[in-house]
Amino acid sequence: MNIVAITACPTGIAHTYMAAEQLEKTAKALGHKIKVETQGAMGIENELSDAEIKAADVIIFAVDIEVEQRERFDGRKVTQVPVQEAIKNPKGVIAKAG
Amino acid sequence: MACEHRFVFPLTNGLHARPASCLEAVASRFQAKALIVNVRNQTEADAKSVLSLVAADIHEGDECVLRLEGADAEEAFKELTRFLGEDFLHCDEALPEVVAPAVDRPLPRALRAAGISVYQHGTVVCRGLAQARVVRVGGLSLARNFVMPVAGAADEELKKFGDAVAALRADFEREIVTAKDNRQIEVLKAHAAILRDVSLAARVEALLKEKKRTAGDAVIAAVEEFAVTLRKAGSAYLRERVLDLQDVSGRLLTQLYGKAAVTLTPVLTAPSIVVAESLTPGQFLALDRGHLRGLVLAHAGVTSHTVILARSFGVPTLTGVGKIERFTDGQEVVLDGHRGLLIAELESAGRRYYAMEMRKLERLRQVEAIYRDRPGASRDGRRLPIMANVASASEVAAVIEAGAEGVGLFRTEMLYMDRDEAPSEEEQYAIYADAARAAAGRPVIIRTIDIGGDKPVPYLQLPEEANPFLGVRGVRLYAGFSVLVRTQLRAILRASRHGALKVMVPMIASPEEMRGFRALVDEVRAELRAAGEPDGAGVSVGMMLEVPSAVLALAELAAVADFFSIGTNDLAQYFFAADRDNPRVSGLQAWTNPAFLRFLKFAIDGAHAAGRPIGLCGEMGEQADAQLLLLGIGIDSLSMGAPRILAAKAGLARCSEGECKELADASLAGADRAAVEKQIREFRSAGAAMSLISGAVISLDSEASSKAEVIKELTDALALDDRTTDAAAVEEAVWAREETYSTGFGYGFAVPHCKSAHVTANTIAVVRMRAGIEWGSLDGAQVKVAILLAIREADQGKEHMRIFSRLSRLVMNDDFRAAIEQATAAGEVLDLLTEKLGLAAQPVRA
Numbered sequence: 001m002n003i004v005a006i007t008a009c010p011t012g013i014a015h016t017y018m019a020a021e022q023l024e025k026t027a028k029a030l031g032h033k034i035k036v037e038t039q040g041a042m043g044i045e046n047e048l049s050d051a052e053i054k055a056a057d058v059i060i061f062a063v064d065i066e067v068e069q070r071e072r073f074d075g076r077k078v079t080q081v082p083v084q085e086a087i088k089n090p091k092g093v094i095a096k097a098g
Numbered sequence: 099m100a101c102e103h104r105f106v107f108p109l110t111n112g113l114h115a116r117p118a119s120c121l122e123a124v125a126s127r128f129q130a131k132a133l134i135v136n137v138r139n140q141t142e143a144d145a146k147s148v149l150s151l152v153a154a155d156i157h158e159g160d161e162c163v164l165r166l167e168g169a170d171a172e173e174a175f176k177e178l179t180r181f182l183g184e185d186f187l188h189c190d191e192a193l194p195e196v197v198a199p200a201v202d203r204p205l206p207r208a209l210r211a212a213g214i215s216v217y218q219h220g221t222v223v224c225r226g227l228a229q230a231r232v233v234r235v236g237g238l239s240l241a242r243n244f245v246m247p248v249a250g251a252a253d254e255e256l257k258k259f260g261d262a263v264a265a266l267r268a269d270f271e272r273e274i275v276t277a278k279d280n281r282q283i284e285v286l287k288a289h290a291a292i293l294r295d296v297s298l299a300a301r302v303e304a305l306l307k308e309k310k311r312t313a314g315d316a317v318i319a320a321v322e323e324f325a326v327t328l329r330k331a332g333s334a335y336l337r338e339r340v341l342d343l344q345d346v347s348g349r350l351l352t353q354l355y356g357k358a359a360v361t362l363t364p365v366l367t368a369p370s371i372v373v374a375e376s377l378t379p380g381q382f383l384a385l386d387r388g389h390l391r392g393l394v395l396a397h398a399g400v401t402s403h404t405v406i407l408a409r410s411f412g413v414p415t416l417t418g419v420g421k422i423e424r425f426t427d428g429q430e431v432v433l434d435g436h437r438g439l440l441i442a443e444l445e446s447a448g449r450r451y452y453a454m455e456m457r458k459l460e461r462l463r464q465v466e467a468i469y470r471d472r473p474g475a476s477r478d479g480r481r482l483p484i485m486a487n488v489a490s491a492s493e494v495a496a497v498i499e500a501g502a503e504g505v506g507l508f509r510t511e512m513l514y515m516d517r518d519e520a521p522s523e524e525e526q527y528a529i530y531a532d533a534a535r536a537a538a539g540r541p542v543i544i545r546t547i548d549i550g551g552d553k554p555v556p557y558l559q560l561p562e563e564a565n566p567f568l569g570v571r572g573v574r575l576y577a578g579f580s581v582l583v584r585t586q587l588r589a590i591l592r593a594s595r596h597g598a599l600k601v602m603v604p605m606i607a608s609p610e611e612m613r614g615f616r617a618l619v620d621e622v623r624a625e626l627r628a629a630g631e632p633d634g635a636g637v638s639v640g641m642m643l644e645v646p647s648a649v650l651a652l653a654e655l656a657a658v659a660d661f662f663s664i665g666t667n668d669l670a671q672y673f674f675a676a677d678r679d680n681p682r683v684s685g686l687q688a689w690t691n692p693a694f695l696r697f698l699k700f701a702i703d704g705a706h707a708a709g710r711p712i713g714l715c716g717e718m719g720e721q722a723d724a725q726l727l728l729l730g731i732g733i734d735s736l737s738m739g740a741p742r743i744l745a746a747k748a749g750l751a752r753c754s755e756g757e758c759k760e761l762a763d764a765s766l767a768g769a770d771r772a773a774v775e776k777q778i779r780e781f782r783s784a785g786a787a788m789s790l791i792s793g794a795v796i797s798l799d800s801e802a803s804s805k806a807e808v809i810k811e812l813t814d815a816l817a818l819d820d821r822t823t824d825a826a827a828v829e830e831a832v833w834a835r836e837e838t839y840s841t842g843f844g845y846g847f848a849v850p851h852c853k854s855a856h857v858t859a860n861t862i863a864v865v866r867m868r869a870g871i872e873w874g875s876l877d878g879a880q881v882k883v884a885i886l887l888a889i890r891e892a893d894q895g896k897e898h899m900r901i902f903s904r905l906s907r908l909v910m911n912d913d914f915r916a917a918i919e920q921a922t923a924a925g926e927v928l929d930l931l932t933e934k935l936g937l938a939a940q941p942v943r944a
Binding site for chain 2: 010011013014015016017018020021022025038040041042064084087088
């Protein structure tokens, strides 16, 4: 499965990156391909291109705040969960999205 | 003849002394017996006795019955019912607000978490932390060394009592006529009513007849009986009346046995926090400072003289504290002079919290202690001597010990206050000589008498002025009191052989005044020489710069003044036309106003152009940010309350002169206060380059037993490693973040974090606890390791943010967490973080 995800938390200091790490680690362990864009205190990093979004089977937003450049995902099915959910139960989040 | 009138009590504050005395005055005009019955508590009060009325504890809305009986009852009924329906409604108009105590502010989250419930906010005027028992001032106590005379026969003592009452009544009448302030008049009237009170007089009489005792003992016993009743009453208003009663009995005792009999200041016998409505400078000085741990005042301006004194002695002090009656004599309280709180009834969690706070402050003191013997200077060696303000010779040795490089301001007013005549030349000589010797060669600048305005001295008989701060004070007074001033100058000049004394004159507004003062000094010198005394030829003569006109006449003044010292308290109030003691306008005189900074710069440049040194001795110099700005605009020395000295030296040593100049230039160019304050914030947050982590912010053996304690331990570590200017504010920011959702992400780890203007160096701090802590974690498990990420507010650099994000990813790694859990020394964790975060490979710069 080809996953793209965005993580973003209110301060953009810790949970954004913790969630990204969890999703990446878990997806890889499950044999999925994944790219996670972080929207944190350093702005957008590891940005998802339109091509990557188009190629994705599954889109996950693990966010507590508005996603920036949301229009990139217009017309696509997005599974949105709180950041904490992705930290606590990344497997469940991926299963839910898939 | 008897009549009854039922009514519902109309006044919001209940029947306290003021309305009671109005009611009593009307009832007393008639022969008829007048009773008020409080139906709620079935208490009967004599309407001709204020004490009795007050003790009935009548609240707004209570159902009451007025019962009249006697010859003129009908007439009395008519008048009293009219009175109750009309005038009575206006006899307790709201008092003008003195200082609006900020009662609605919520408690800081950290303290809420520590479980604190009984507290009041106040304005911090001297920082510090104290824990001790409350001593309420305002009560009555006989002077320690007073011996009551032997009691005479009952009628002799009765006569003495009657005479004392008559004399005091005459005093009250006189005072009511001359008092100008309505509030003061009302209080005097209420006191006069207590004095007239039939219950009090009857009780004293009965006590005197009961057994042989003095009139004084009878007064004390009667007052105590009433006080017991009043204290039992539910309302705070009644409890406050005890103070009124004691004031009156204090004055009665003074009538009976003279001033020496009564002391208004309690004798402190153990560590104490003094709580008072207000306190005179004399009362403050009379307190035993060996036992005085803190001071809490309901009413006092930030720059009132009691407050200035408290600050110079480093006594943690709060003002504008509301509801002080909540704090009773003997109760153990904490005075938190950082957050501005007075707290009672601390539970164990709160106690532990403040025990941690005490330990932190003690360690901070040790850190700062290295600056005690170092001269004040910037990092790159620009000297800025830091001196102390004092008000008595006995402080000098202590301030030198506290790191002062001399005394920049010795206020001599206190020598003249609270006494019946001016101190003699010999008395002053001894004081100034003591000060000079205690300073051991360091300069001591003695300011000549600065009386007038707010510092009334009865024996000088200064006329009342409509506007004392713009009236005859400081040097303006000298023409009328030349003997007084000459005496002081003789004492200073003679004492100068014991050390490096200097003379400084206050309130100079024009070159003429300074020339006049200089001439006076020269005359006194000539006198001394003629008498074969040392004339203090080496004593330099300077002046305070506190009147704006003087700043614009510096060149002329420099011809007759050897040095200048800016008194920012008065200069600001004259510059901004805003009364420093009026809380409604005092906010106008902020030193961060660029207009004021430009004015200071103008003064400093002017003094330097004339080749004269210029220092500063106002409150402004105590502020850490102001110190850097002042160095930047060229000030030559600072003088401040001794408790601020080490922090000032430490703060200066962290900055370079160039940085301060840049800050000053940017601030002088600022459009308004906000612009200056922004400059300062940016300067602070671009502060010293420090590595993200050090051994000092890693603790592997914490005894913390709650989330509140862990967060406190982490933020305290920041303070101790000089990574924050305000640990409590960082603590608050961490709690604010915790409230969105817990940072306990599972696996027994938490990553509390915050971005705050009070963080001066980006930091990763680690605490590992002995026992698990409830943190509201995602997986419900207790937390054993907390890693704090503290980030500067204005941080623009991404380098540190990248490291924080790397750390956030790292904590999701099982091996990394295991390594921290199993580490046996802080050094291992430091090495681990340094390696994993790539800190060593790429040195971190701010």
